[in-house]
Structures are given as C-alpha cells and as structure tokens.
Amino acid sequence: MARGILNSLYNLSLEQMRELMMELGQPSFRADQIWRWLYLRLASSYDEMSDVPRLLRDRLSARYVVTPISVVAEQRSSDGWTRKWLLRLSDGMEIETVLMEYADERHTVCVSTQVGCGMGCSFCATGQMGFARNLSAGEIIAQVIHVARVLRAEGETLTNVVFMGMGEPFANYHNVVRAIRQLNTPVAEGGFGMGMRRFTVSTAGLVSGILHFSEERWQVNLAVSLHAATDELRNRLVPLNRRHPLQELVRATRRYIQRTNRRVSYEWVLIEGVNDTAEQAEALVKVVEATNPHPHARLVHVNLIPLNQTAGFVGQAPSEERQRAFCAVLDQAGVPHTLRVRRGIDIAAGCGQLRTREALRRSAALKSEEQVAHPPAP
Numbered sequence: 001m002a003r004g005i006l007n008s009l010y011n012l013s014l015e016q017m018r019e020l021m022m023e024l025g026q027p028s029f030r031a032d033q034i035w036r037w038l039y040l041r042l043a044s045s046y047d048e049m050s051d052v053p054r055l056l057r058d059r060l061s062a063r064y065v066v067t068p069i070s071v072v073a074e075q076r077s078s079d080g081w082t083r084k085w086l087l088r089l090s091d092g093m094e095i096e097t098v099l100m101e102y103a104d105e106r107h108t109v110c111v112s113t114q115v116g117c118g119m120g121c122s123f124c125a126t127g128q129m130g131f132a133r134n135l136s137a138g139e140i141i142a143q144v145i146h147v148a149r150v151l152r153a154e155g156e157t158l159t160n161v162v163f164m165g166m167g168e169p170f171a172n173y174h175n176v177v178r179a180i181r182q183l184n185t186p187v188a189e190g191g192f193g194m195g196m197r198r199f200t201v202s203t204a205g206l207v208s209g210i211l212h213f214s215e216e217r218w219q220v221n222l223a224v225s226l227h228a229a230t231d232e233l234r235n236r237l238v239p240l241n242r243r244h245p246l247q248e249l250v251r252a253t254r255r256y257i258q259r260t261n262r263r264v265s266y267e268w269v270l271i272e273g274v275n276d277t278a279e280q281a282e283a284l285v286k287v288v289e290a291t292n293p294h295p296h297a298r299l300v301h302v303n304l305i306p307l308n309q310t311a312g313f314v315g316q317a318p319s320e321e322r323q324r325a326f327c328a329v330l331d332q333a334g335v336p337h338t339l340r341v342r343r344g345i346d347i348a349a350g351c352g353q354l355r356t357r358e359a360l361r362r363s364a365a366l367k368s369e370e371q372v373a374h375p376p377a378p
Helices: 014-023 029-040 054-061 125-129 137-153 169-183 207-216 231-237 246-260 278-291 320-333 353-373
Strands: 069-076 082-089 094-101 107-110 114-116 131-134 160-163 199-203 221-225 264-270 300-306 337-339
Touching (some): 069 137, 082 137, 094 137, 107 137, 131 169, 137 169, 160 169, 169 199, 169 207, 207 246, 221 246, 246 264, 246 278, 264 278, 264 320, 278 300, 300 320, 320 337
Parallel strands (some): 107 160, 199 221, 221 264, 264 300
Antiparallel strands (some): 082 094, 114 131
C-alpha cells in the first residue's frame, strides 16, 4: 500500500483471506467466518466478530483496518430521496458517495473509484479537480458497505451499485473489477450477494476499458458518458474524445453489446445552446443506430440529464421547451430515452460538488481565523 494508506480487510479476496489464515497458523474456516462478518453481517469493527478468537483479531488489527473510510459530512436533500456523504480516506484525502432512493423501493449507491479524475470533462466538478490517485478495491467496497449498513439500520436493503461517482472507473480497471467480483460473492457463501445485473459501470469513453470489460462476459450494465454526437463538440466537452474519437467509441460499445447482450446507456448532460440543438439530436440518432447491432432489439438507451451547474463551468440547463424539442427528435426516430429529473441539487449531489463546497468552506473559515489572529495593521 502507498504511504499513508492503511490496508483494509476489504482489499483481500476470499482466497487471499484463506491464505492469510494459513500464514497465521489458523484453520481455513476462520477466513469464511471473517468474510461473513464483513459482507453478510456488515461488521464495522473487529469487536463485532464475536466468534473469532480475540488473539486472531488482535493480530489482524495490527496489519489491517476493517473500514478504511470515515464520515466527514452527511447531507440529505429536502425531498428526502437523496443522501450524500463526504468520506475521508486513511491518507486524509476525501471522496463522495451518494445514495439515491426511489418510490419503487430501489436503493442505489453511487460510488467513487478515484480521488479526483483525469478525464477533464469541462462541465464536471470532479473533472475540474484533476486526478490525485486511484482508490483500492477495499476503499471502493467500503463505500458500498457503509451505505448498506446505514440502510440496514433503517430496515432497508441496498439494491443497486453504480460506478458513477468521482473518477473514471476504467482508468482504475483492476480495482473496480475486484470490487465487483467480491461484492458479487453469493450470500450462500457468506458474501454480499449483489447480482451482476445490479451493477452499472459508467465511463467517459475509455475504449481499452470497454473492450477489456467486454471479455469479462459479465451481465453488468454499461453507461457511456457521451454528451455530444460529433467529434468537434465532444472534443470540447470530453477531452478523452481526442484520443478515442466517436467512431472508435461506437465500435467498442457495439462490441460490448455483442459480447454481453446487455443494453447500454448513453448519458447526455443537456447544456443550453451547446448540445441541446436539433442538429445534435439528429447526430445522436445516427450514433445510436451505428451502436445497436440489432436494430429491432433496442439495446441502446439514452439518458438525458439537465445540467447540474458547477462553479467552474459557464453553462446552464435548457428550458423545458428546449428539452422537449430535443426529445421530440429522438421520439420521431424511435430512440428509447429517459429525461431524468435532477436530484439532490440542494445538497450538491453532483459528482465532486460536495467535496468542492466543503473545501471552499474550510478555506473561508481558515482565512477568517487568520484574520482574527493577525488583524490588518490600522
């Protein structure tokens, strides 16, 4: 582990846990006991692992923490449907995790995969931060377990996991895949038991990651942050497009559908006067048609999200009239789409926004303290 980053039990696969027990002179069933405490019983500390010998717990605690994250701030939207946590990692860096709840009893956690992001999407608060480091598999898993623990205390169950928080998941491919694999371990084996179809991985269009993920042959949902249907505009909004232009991205996305037979979502943040025009809508229809290997199977879906404004981007969400006009073009072409309702605006639920807001608040507080301690000369 990197300096300052504490190793977590969540970083270990079940097989690695068994190897660790052998190294410590313990029977292999101890690994299964600990695994159940972590993923089935959602233990937050060694003290809860009552059937694990105290000596073993002490030896483990000298090498591994259970939870590598701590809560810095928690906010809940005024409508009660969205919650967001600012979480501190063991090296002091911070990430965000969001819980979205729905009337149909879905409870979806949106997790981060990196501290910051190197993709540089101009309208995204995380993209404006730049990249700091990848999260370990354990740090990714701990976000899911934290929210599952909160929900269990309320008599609810986590139903879905989306990798749409801070960071580009496919730029941290190995740890994201490990996290999915470990969270997918069946309940019958003492695991968390999250089915593959309940995971969604979102990418800004990292083609190598899409192609590698296709070969996993998992029934995981893929979302591609498209946002523009011409190279000229997408180069401006999503700089990664300069490395992987639309034609290449479309081929890779089509390949994912062919290998998995799973529906892919194209994510489209609507920005007034930028990508909400009839021309962009018509170009989007062509992109969808080129992506879909089975024209009548409707395996490509477009998610339209009005812009959630950030301090570092000059732009705004289109009027409802412009949104309807954009949707009308897709309707006429028979392109399946959903116009999403923006959620958690009042709690900065957009990716990276709470972290940015907290950093500004701390900076202002520190400046105020300095002014009190060192008032300007009269």
